[in-house]
Amino acid sequence: MTPLRDRLGPIGARLRPGAGGTLRAFLAWWAQALASWLPAAWRQALGMDRGRLLLHVDGDDLTLRLHRGGGITDLGTVPGLAPETDLAGLATPATDPLARLLKPRVAELPRWLFLPAASALRRRLVLPAAAADRLRDVVGFEIDRQTPFAPADVAFDARVLGRRESDGQLDVELVAVPRSAITPQTAALGPLASTLAGIDVAAADGAPLGVNLLAPADRHRHRDPWRTWNAVLAAVAVLACGLMLWQVLQNRRAAADAFEQQIAAQAQAGRRAAAARQQLNSLVAGQAFLDRARAERPVAVEVIDELARRLPDETYLEKLSIEGQRLMLIGLSNEAAALVGRLQGSALWRSPALAGALQPDPASGRDRFTLTAELVPPTPVPAPAAPRPATEAADADASR
Template identity: 70%
Template sequence: MNLLGTSSGGRLGRLGAQLRPGAGGFLRWWGQALASWLPMRWRRALGLDRGRLLLQVDGDELQLRLQQLGELRDLGRVPMPPSAAGAVAAIDPLAPLLNARIADLPRWLLLAPAHGLRRRIHLPAAAADRLRDVVGFEIDRQTPFTADAVAFDARVLGRREADGQIEAELVAVPRRVLDPQLAALGPLATTLAGVDVADDAGPLGVNLLAPSQRRRYRDPWTPWNLALAAVAAIAVAALLWQLLANRRAAADAFEQRIAAQADAARRAGAQRQQLINLIEGQAFLDRARAQRPTTVEVIDELTRRLPDGTYLEKLSIDDEELMLIGLSREAAALIGQLQDTELWTSPALAGALQPDPGSGRDRFTLVADLGTAPPAAPAPPPAAKEADDGPTDAAR
């Protein structure tokens, strides 16, 4: 019996029925959303949607349909298998009729639309965690049957933003309708992964079969997927290791380059300090030399002060000491003649005078302390120079 029309959001309802809180539901929804962007041929080649084999009882025949990648395709009709009493349970009646790829697909019993009772109910958002258990308490109020008299399931149709509730659909089938069809399948009943109900758009996407009666099918792509996942993990680990090795090599090269530049910088710093020391030493010598009279000035001053009967054998300037060695007829008067000058101070005889029989003069040794250099005479201003040149030009 079909007491409620088909929902316009049937496809959304089928997707919503698969959404469950937690990492598993989210990853499943996320994987399906990503797979929907791929071309159908790629999805079929990658085995992203294995599909399922739908069995529908039609009198003495069994209609087979393949649902895969959102498409529903008729495979044909086969006679109903013999009952379980006269058949060997270990033999699959459909195995000789189907190829291995389709025979290994999960098998679902598809019931006609008239067999299902559908009710829309509004539940709190927290009920989505355990929707099947929650709607089990609503069967007595929403249907004329008890929970033990029906096989039921529920799917989420949508969420209301206004009050935060979810809109769910309860699908129930009386057991007096379901059990004869399961019995008609014979040994195929034990191979079912679920029971679904059809509507005008196709299967609803619910599973009326009790969890304890569902057969678990092993995905043949699981070993390949695990192998690919292992290869991907190894490749990612190798890539990360290579990136780390590259970063380490780059860091070592950078450290070597910095060390080489540091050595060059240290050498440059040492050379710069040496140059500074040389410049400072030269500046000190220049200042010290500027504070003392030059040799020419000392000789000129001596030439003007020494008498004519005096000549020098040796003139020595050692640091700040001036030493004169020579012969003179007025050696005793030399100290008085060499005083009162800014070029040296404290002239004195070093030792006694020694007569020289050959020249008739006295040999003397005289020492003095060099003083500071006399200040240079300022240059005449340009105006005074022009004034001096004026009369000369006029005289000419």
């Protein structure tokens, strides 16, 4: 099993369906995972890796060590430790004995009693994954079977070593220390015993195992000096995030309004262009209609000119009407009966005929006539052929 899987195994067991995992456990693991990407100096500055102060009692001496970032640093040894003297007379029981020995930043760290590896009894257990949420309570029922002590005679804790891939069960290690081995050391600490946040045991290599043998009710809760600042920074971050989202929303609204105005302006221009196009289409259609109508009958000037050449000089026209394809002439003439023959053979009209009988006009001595004819559409003139390019003309001459 890889180290990454070892670290994710406990969290995976807690977050499995039915394992009773909590959101707080996931958030704590997530925050630790994010903090692990930051440099150690940044984590310390942000209060994410404050560390802890390890107290190791060796006879009459008290050794102080700083455990931070996975490493242990020796701070010094207080000689002549005795309960009767309240830590060599450095302070009374009502005060903090280590306040004068350590810097305030170190003195405020959580204090842990650090026991040697030989004082602990360790047993490996296999438990269901559902036991991860209440691991301490579950292993408490295994003390009678795994150790020669009763649960009341030992201080114990358990840690998750990993999770099996085959069945998903947890590999757990039970760590138990007889209270008879802890009581003399807590008594030697004197007033410092009430300030302990936990009791840890050294591993074979001297590093802490990462367990807390101290009962939860006896653990001293240290106030985190960064809690207020963290709350303020979190509030500022939430406020800044809200302002950012509001500003983004306002920007989107302004952009939407500007886009809507632009669309309205373009739509108005489009409507004007559509109206102009419709007007142009109407004009083109009207012009095309006039062109077709003009092409379907001769020009009136040509008709009048043709009549002037064909009608005799003693013929007078009172009315000339062109309606569609129908030509109508009303007038007076001495040769009214011969007018039909004179109008025959014209290219502008056909089928000339008198409409009704001739009526003599006593005033002029001529006959009144009404003559009709059908206009003939003019013959379209073919478009001249486009001139051939010089190269094609040269090729044609060469072929001839």
